[in-house]
Amino acid sequence: MNKNKVIFVLVDALGYDVATRHFGFLEHLAESGQGAKYRLRGELPSLSRPMYETLLTGLPVWRHGITDNAVCRRSRFPSLFRLTREAGLVNAVAGWGWLLELYGDRPLPFDLSRDRLCLEGSGDIMHGLFYVADEYPDSHLYADGDSLRRLYHPDFLMIHPMGVDNCGHKYGALSKEYAAAAGDSCAQIAQRFAAWRQDGYQLVVTGDHGMDALGRHEGNEPIQREVPLYIVSDQVQGGDFSGEGPLTTLDVAPLLCSLLGIAPAEGMKAESAIHMKHAE
Numbered sequence: 001m002n003k004n005k006v007i008f009v010l011v012d013a014l015g016y017d018v019a020t021r022h023f024g025f026l027e028h029l030a031e032s033g034q035g036a037k038y039r040l041r042g043e044l045p046s047l048s049r050p051m052y053e054t055l056l057t058g059l060p061v062w063r064h065g066i067t068d069n070a071v072c073r074r075s076r077f078p079s080l081f082r083l084t085r086e087a088g089l090v091n092a093v094a095g096w097g098w099l100l101e102l103y104g105d106r107p108l109p110f111d112l113s114r115d116r117l118c119l120e121g122s123g124d125i126m127h128g129l130f131y132v133a134d135e136y137p138d139s140h141l142y143a144d145g146d147s148l149r150r151l152y153h154p155d156f157l158m159i160h161p162m163g164v165d166n167c168g169h170k171y172g173a174l175s176k177e178y179a180a181a182a183g184d185s186c187a188q189i190a191q192r193f194a195a196w197r198q199d200g201y202q203l204v205v206t207g208d209h210g211m212d213a214l215g216r217h218e219g220n221e222p223i224q225r226e227v228p229l230y231i232v233s234d235q236v237q238g239g240d241f242s243g244e245g246p247l248t249t250l251d252v253a254p255l256l257c258s259l260l261g262i263a264p265a266e267g268m269k270a271e272s273a274i275h276m277k278h279a280e
C-alpha cells in the first residue's frame, strides 16, 4: 500500500481566527502533538479562484495569471492533479465547479447537468464530483469525497466544502452562523478521522482565504488573508507552531508534493519552515 496518500481538505473561507475558535478537534491534535498547526499568511488577492490555483500550483497570482474569480480558463501550470497523474498516482476531488474548469477536460464554462459527475476524467482530474450551489450541504460534500475514497482509493483526494464561505458572506465573520459552519465542518472531519487514518491517509486541512466582518474577502488585512494549516502525518512533527513563520499559501503545494512522495514542480518554493521528521 502506498504510504504517501493524502486527503487535502480545503475549507473555503476558513480564516485563522475562526478555525482557532471552532476547529476543536484539529486544535486538540496540535495541542497533543498528534498533528501540527501553522498560521499561513494568505497570498493576494484573497479570492477563491486565484487561491485555488495558488494552493494547487504553488505559484503567486502574478505568475499563474488567474487574477480574478471571473477568469474562466484552464490552468497553464502543473497542479497537484497533473503532478499526481503524471507520477502514476490516482487523484480525486469533490469540490466547487471552478476546479473542473481549471484542471478538467470538459468544455468551459462548467455546466451542472453535464459536469456534476466527471468520474473518469481525461484531464488532470481523474475522478471528480462537483457542485456550484452555495447552499450545498457540507455534510453531503464530505460524504461525496468519502465516496470517491471508497470507489477509487485515490492517492490524492481533495475535499472542498463551501458552507463556511456561504455563511461568512451572508452573515459576516463575527456571526454565530459563520462560527457554526466552521464548527460543523470540523465535525465532519472528526467523524471520519479514524477511518481515514486507518485507510492510510495523511491529512492536510487549510483555507483559501478568510472573511471580514462585512462578509467580504479580497483584500489585504489579516482577517481576510490568514488561514490555518493543520497537518496529520507520520512525516511531520506534531505541535502548535502557529507562532512561527513566515509561512504562506505558497507553502501548501510543495508540502503536498513532499507528503505524496513526488517531486515539486518548477517554480514551487524549495524551502519551507514546516518541521518535517527525519530532517536535519
Ligand SMILES: [Zn+2]
Pocket: 013, 048, 165, 169, 217
Ligand atoms: Zn467567498
